[in-house]
Amino acid sequence: MKIGFNEGCNRFCENHSVLEDLALCEKYGFDYIDVQSECLDRDLAAGKYTLEELGEFFRTHKLKMLSYNALVGFNMKQTQAEKDAVMAQLDEIIRRCRILDCRMVVVVPSMDLTVHATLDDIRADAVAVLREMVKKAEPYGIKLSLEFCGCPTMTINRFEDAYAIVEEVDHPLMGVTLDQYHFHAMASGWDALEKADGKKIFIWHLNGMENMPCGAAYNTDEKRLWPGEPGDCLDHKRYADTLKKIGFAGGVCTIEVFRPDYYKLSNEENIRKATQVTRAHVETYC
Template structure:
């Protein structure tokens, strides 16, 4: 609840609610879904996305697939209470089979079609996030966008995370050729200048945009997204341990300062 209060205080319009933060509070009785829903209804800050349903593809058994679909149904129930219409989906990693990209593509298309059938009656959108780590089953923009293109549903799009785009060296031409309307959310961040694909190039290397230690070409990201017609929100996502060691309010204040400066410089 303090996160919500501080985000509103420092001028955020939206929050991507992390399931890993929400579940412990619900289990501890710190809040209920109904209390959160009422809070959002009464305040300017709104929930932009439910982040995230993880490991949804390449589930080899019927039982594993059923657990994914049951998880999605529970997330949709929560979204209906919280006033949220967007769910981020993260692919599975460290597969125990030597799957090819075409095999992963087909499996993911099949699973997403089943998930869309559940989400459609509720008008809930799904945003596939390619995750820029070597062990992830979908780790580049091109592969994720090809899946979204094939299914071609208005309820299915992409989560575009700058750090993930950089970390596995996604190609800029594939982004330039994309339909910006199929990108549903833009995760903004920066990264230390470490090698693409390195095992240690993980979330701990993320930075607030504008940090002098960063290596991102922010003008290029913002320029391309504007040119292809991106119309969603710009949210800051970092996960850096040193930021978690800050006082809670100071963390939110610095994040708000960073994203406002970024928008003034590159987006407006």
């Protein structure tokens, strides 16, 4: 099992830089990195480097880019202008991915809807939009990975709903991102995961979390922990065993932890710690 780093872990560390992350991930032994779109946009706007410079790093180093993370708010748009804007954003992300030699884009649902959409409404809309998006990505062999988010106001917030959408899209380039925190935070069903086709799970996000009530407004990403830290309530063995049993074929375990205390570390301290806990997890459970 390869190991990956998601920039959610250190995106607000002092003097954060995507280019520095690449060098540090290579230094400490990560195989892959999920580049966070907000970090990339911030650095490009500041003129820290060009996309071409990042692409050159990936072409000349062992570290590879696992995913572009993410296109946020892809579904349930109410006007044609809003729908067109999503597709234009995807076009730009595909352009960037080709420069960065990236073959996967994470797509995140919309939240805080003002319309009272049913689950059926949301599912039908997501399937239609994702089918259109896959058509754009297919010529370049770029996968789309739907990340359900365990927040009460998110339109797709449970594994079983995301998986049903992916099944209906029914395309080899369409899969699911399984984030352990999100799975637990809105009480996704283990029965649904245990019956899933592991080949449809493209990304596995590793994290721990405090033992918070499912669906509580204060149960936010900030409650994530390094896996195995004191207070971590997640059953890491069950996640790993289940993914092995259903044939998870992603081949990478990627750490993604958003915690304010960890942002107080330097970029290097953060990535060094992330490497240690991810490697220990893989050695123990995978």
